[in-house]
Amino acid sequence: MRRPPFIAFEGIDGSGKSSQVRILSDRLETAGYHVHSTSEPTNYRIGSMLRRILTGKEQADEYTIAALFLADRLDHIHHPDYGMLAKLAAGEIVITDRYYYSSYAYHSQFMEMDWVIRANSLAAQALRPDLVIFLDLAAEQSMARIQANREEIEHYEKLDNLARVRENYLKAIDLEGNRDNVVTVDAFRSVEEIAADIWSYVDTLIQTSNYPQ
Ligand code: ADP
Ligand code: TYD
DSSP states (O other), rough: OOOEEEEEEEEEEEHHHHHHHHHHHHHEEEEEOOOEEEEEEOOOOOHHHHHHHHHHHHHOOOHHHHHHHHHHHHHHOTTTTTTTHHHHHTEEEEEEEOOHHHHHHHTTTTOOOHHHHHHTHHHHHHHHOOOEEEEEHHHHHHHHHHHHSSSSTTTSSHHHHHHHHHHHHHHHHHHHHHHHHHHEOOOOOOOOHHHHHHHHHHHHHHHHTOOOO
């Protein structure tokens, strides 16, 4: 491998991505690796605009939203300081909470998935993940977790939306998954069981890539 591994976490809202990103980052750091964990939408300029839209503070049509997510992603890839390519070039393992499969799954509720895939080919050409971990959880389960733990329910966090998004994830993985080394992990288990599965995939990736510690 020319550079350190780049790992993306995917799944519907509440599927446990941010919990597992934290656990994996800690475990890699304990093993002596330099790790950069990050997320989309970002906390930078375009990501902040998106959060205002997602929480209903600003209005935008669905194509504008999809295009803003792509712009946020391109900035997240290419920015000279916080960009993921810069982090990989500096020798850090990069782990992102959401990447382009989120766009495939969420925006295809409103437009052709093929359009979203073609639009995101700019991102795919610039930086493909070495491993995509799809945390698969039924919409009912994720809603139960979200409602137990959160006050502000975002634009997308409604049961039938999440069920559709999950179906779209499965379709997107069917269409594109063989290009990206996507693994599906059953997320309706304990945090520890899920983390153990994830570790075995990441450990295999690191061993087979001969990436030095
Ligand atoms: P996401 O980042 O995918 O939205 P989170 O990691 O924030 O998901 O998890 C959503 C909520 O569910 C959090 O309150 C978290 O503590 C809880 N949670 C995460 N993983 C599990 C699990 N395996 N079982 C039960 N609850 C979980
Ligand atoms: P996020 O902050 O990850 O939400 P959560 O912590 O609840 O999982 O993402 C916010 C929302 O943005 C989420 O509902 C999914 C949506 N989203 C898209 O619609 N398109 C995208 O390309 C991305 C990355 C996220």
